[in-house]
Amino acid sequence: QVQLVESGGGLVQPGGSLRLSCAASRSISSSYRMGWHRQSPGKEREWVAFSTTRGIATYADSVKGRFIISRDNAKNTVYLQMNSLKPEDTAVYFCMANYNIDTYWGQGTQVTVSS
Numbered sequence: 001q002v003q004l005v006e007s008g009g010g011l012v013q014p015g016g017s018l019r020l021s022c023a024a025s026r027s028i029s030s031s032y033r034m035g036w037h038r039q040s041p042g043k044e045r046e047w048v049a050f051s052t053t054r055g056i057a058t059y060a061d062s063v064k065g066r067f068i069i070s071r072d073n074a075k076n077t078v079y080l081q082m083n084s085l086k087p088e089d090t091a092v093y094f095c096m097a098n099y100n101i102d103t104y105w106g107q108g109t110q111v112t113v114s115s
Helices: none
Strands: 006-008 010-012 018-024 033-039 048-049 057-059 066-071 079-080 091-099 104-105 109-113
Touching: 006 033, 006 091, 018 091, 018 109, 033 066, 048 066, 048 079, 048 109, 057 066
Parallel strands: 010 109
Antiparallel strands: 006 018, 018 079, 033 048, 033 091, 048 057, 066 079, 091 104, 091 109
16 A cells, blocks of 8 residues: 655746655555646546656656656655646646556645746
C-alpha cells in the first residue's frame, strides 16, 4: 500500500510558476513509476507527465516545454515544476504511483491560473 500526499497548489497569475510536491508513504525507487494527472470541471482526468524509475520523463503535448517532472527516490518525493502557466492549466492535480496493475492516487491539490 502506498499513500500519496500532494502539496504546493494555489493561485498564480498567467505566466507565473508553481512547484507541486508529492510525498509517498514508502519507498518508490525499486518498482514504482510516478506521474501527474489533472482534472478540471466538466472534463475527465488527463495525463500530464510521467517518470520511470530511472527518472526518464515524458509529457503531454499541452505542457511539453513548460512543465518538468522530477523525483527524489531517497526522499520518496516526486515534483512537478510548472512554468509559463496558462489559464487552461487550471485544474486539480493528482499524483500517481504505479506498479504493474497496482495504482495509487493522492487526494489532489488545486491549481488556479487567473489574472
